[in-house]
Amino acid sequence: MNSIQADPFVRNEREEQIASRSDRLAAIFAKRASLHDREGSFPFGNFDDLREAGYLKLTVPEEFGGEEASLYEMLLAQERLAKGDGSTALAVGWHISQILQMRIKQSWPRKLYAEFCREAAEKGAMINQFASEPSTGSPSRGGRPQTAAVKTEGGYLLTGRKTFSSLIPILDQFTVTAFVEDEERVGTFFVRKGPGVSIDETWDTLGMRGTGSHDLLLKDVFVPEDERIDSCEAGEGAAAGTGMSDHGGALLHIPACYLGIAWAARDFAVKFATEYRPSSLQGPIAELPHIQQKIGEMESEWITARTLLYSVADRWDRIPAEWAFMRPELGLAKTVATNSALRIVDLAMRIVGGSSMSRSLPLERMYRDVRAGLHNPPMDDSVITMLAQRAIRECRECK
Structure with a gap:
C-alpha cells in the first residue's frame, strides 16, 4: 500500500492527484537537498521542476488558469513536498500562500491582479511579501517599518532594507511594506526588480539554508501610483471580491x-x-x-x-x-x-x-x-x- 492510500487525510481523487505530484517532486528534491544545505545555495533546479509540474499555479484562481486549491489542499501539497526538502517547501509556500491571500482579500488593483495571476498560471511567475526589518523584527509584533515611501510625481520612491526575504534570488516582483511619510501610515507596494533594487547575500544560517532569505535593499525605487496595493478598496478599482482577511x-x-x-x-x-x-x-x-x-x-x-x-x-x-x-x-x-x-x-x-x-x-x-x-x-x-x-x-x- 502506498503512502497516499494509507493517508486518512487524502479524501478524494483530486486530493490524491495533488498529493501524488508532491510525492514525485519530493523524491527528486531529496536527492539534491544535502548539496544545497552544505552550500547554502538556492535550489533553482527545484523551482524549474515546480514550474514544469504546474505546482506554482496551485492556488491561482481557475478563471486565470490556476488550480484554485483550498487551504486544505495546499497543506496536503506542502506537507508532502517538505518530505523531500524543507527549504524548498517553505520557500515556495510563501508564494502559494500569498496567492491564496490575494484571492481572499481581493485588494489588488483589478488590472494588476489579473495580469499577475495569468503570469503565474502561464509562466510560473512568483511573488512574496517582505515586511521584516533589522530594527523592527517580525511584523507580527507590530513594529513600524523603517522602509520609507516618499510621494513623488506619478507614484512613490521606496528606500529601505528588508530581512528574511525568502525566494528573493528567483523573484522578478514582490510586495513590500513601507511607511508613507505624508500619510503617517504603512502602505503596501508592488515592486519589480530593476533600478535601485539589490540583494545583500546575508543568509547563512543553521537550518533552512536553501530558502534564499537574503536581505533586500531598496534605494529610491519608483513604484507607480496604480501599483500601490493597500490604497485600492475592494469593488472600487480592485478585483471584485469580499475584501476579507484570512486571519492567518x-x-x-x-x-x-x-x-x-x-x-x-x-x-x-x-x-x-x-x-x-x-x-x-x-x-x-x-x-x-x-x-x-x-x-x-x-x-x-x-x-x-x-x-x-x-x-x-x-x-x-x-x-x-x-x-x-x-x-x-x-x-x-x-x-x-x-x-x-x-x-x-x-x-x-x-x-x-x-x-x-x-x-x-x-x-x-x-x-x-x-x-x-x-x-x-x-x-x-x-x-x-x-x-x-x-x-x-x-x-x-x-x-
Missing part, C-alpha cells in the same frame, strides 16, 4: 512544512529500526521495547499534530464566517505542529543513535531545519495569549 489561514503552510520534515524523519527512523540488527541481538532493534516506546511517541506526536492541522484547515475552508473567531486555533495548529516536529525528529535521532549526527544521513539536516519553525509566525507566546484572551472574553460575555 494561509500561514498554515508553515506548520505543514515542518510536519513534512518530521514525517520524513519518522519514516527514516522506522525503516532503520526494522532493518538494523546489531550482532548482539537476534532480530532488528524494532523489536526492543524501548525502541517501540520511541516509535510510539513519534506516532502520537505526528497523528495528534496532523489531526489538529487538517481539522482546522477543513473548518476554515467550510465556514469563512468563523475565520476571525478561529484565529487562536490557527495559531495553535502552528505551534503544536512545529513543537511536535521538533520532538519527532529528536526521537528519530535517538532511535538511529550516534550515526544520526552524520552528515551522510538526512536526520541532522532535518534536526536543524525543524528548529526554524520556532521563529516563524505566529510565535508560541502570542498564541497562548490569544487563547487566554479569548477564554476570558467568552467568560465575561456569558455573565
Whole structure:
C-alpha cells in the first residue's frame, strides 16, 4: 500500500492527484537537498521542476488558469513536498500562500491582479511579501517599518532594507511594506526588480539554508501610483471580491512544512529500526521495547499534530464566517505542529543513535531545519495569549 492510500487525510481523487505530484517532486528534491544545505545555495533546479509540474499555479484562481486549491489542499501539497526538502517547501509556500491571500482579500488593483495571476498560471511567475526589518523584527509584533515611501510625481520612491526575504534570488516582483511619510501610515507596494533594487547575500544560517532569505535593499525605487496595493478598496478599482482577511489561514503552510520534515524523519527512523540488527541481538532493534516506546511517541506526536492541522484547515475552508473567531486555533495548529516536529525528529535521532549526527544521513539536516519553525509566525507566546484572551472574553460575555 502506498503512502497516499494509507493517508486518512487524502479524501478524494483530486486530493490524491495533488498529493501524488508532491510525492514525485519530493523524491527528486531529496536527492539534491544535502548539496544545497552544505552550500547554502538556492535550489533553482527545484523551482524549474515546480514550474514544469504546474505546482506554482496551485492556488491561482481557475478563471486565470490556476488550480484554485483550498487551504486544505495546499497543506496536503506542502506537507508532502517538505518530505523531500524543507527549504524548498517553505520557500515556495510563501508564494502559494500569498496567492491564496490575494484571492481572499481581493485588494489588488483589478488590472494588476489579473495580469499577475495569468503570469503565474502561464509562466510560473512568483511573488512574496517582505515586511521584516533589522530594527523592527517580525511584523507580527507590530513594529513600524523603517522602509520609507516618499510621494513623488506619478507614484512613490521606496528606500529601505528588508530581512528574511525568502525566494528573493528567483523573484522578478514582490510586495513590500513601507511607511508613507505624508500619510503617517504603512502602505503596501508592488515592486519589480530593476533600478535601485539589490540583494545583500546575508543568509547563512543553521537550518533552512536553501530558502534564499537574503536581505533586500531598496534605494529610491519608483513604484507607480496604480501599483500601490493597500490604497485600492475592494469593488472600487480592485478585483471584485469580499475584501476579507484570512486571519492567518494561509500561514498554515508553515506548520505543514515542518510536519513534512518530521514525517520524513519518522519514516527514516522506522525503516532503520526494522532493518538494523546489531550482532548482539537476534532480530532488528524494532523489536526492543524501548525502541517501540520511541516509535510510539513519534506516532502520537505526528497523528495528534496532523489531526489538529487538517481539522482546522477543513473548518476554515467550510465556514469563512468563523475565520476571525478561529484565529487562536490557527495559531495553535502552528505551534503544536512545529513543537511536535521538533520532538519527532529528536526521537528519530535517538532511535538511529550516534550515526544520526552524520552528515551522510538526512536526520541532522532535518534536526536543524525543524528548529526554524520556532521563529516563524505566529510565535508560541502570542498564541497562548490569544487563547487566554479569548477564554476570558467568552467568560465575561456569558455573565
